[in-house]
Amino acid sequence: TTTVREHVWRGETVLVVGNETHGLSQAYRALCDAVVVIPMKGTATSLNAAIATSIVLYEIGASRA
Secondary structure (H helix, E strand, O other): OEEOOOOOOOOOOOOOOOEOOOEOOHHHHHHOOOOEEOOOOOOOOOOOHHHHHHHHHHHHHHHHO
16 A cells, blocks of 8 residues: 555556445455555545545646646
8 A cells, every 4th residue: 555646656547435434345445556645634534535636646647747
C-alpha cells in the first residue's frame, strides 16, 4: 500500500474505488496490482467515494503531465 502521491502512475490504469464504510473487499484487493490510500489528518476515517475518486484522478493527471 502506498499513498496516492507516492504511487508511480504509468501505463493503462483501472481505478477501483471502495465504498465509504468498508472500502474494497479482500477479493477485489487480491485482483489489484497496487492499492493506494489518501492520507488524511484529523478525526475523519473516510471520504465520500466521489470525492476520493476526484482526488485520485487529479493526482494521476498531475503525475502524467
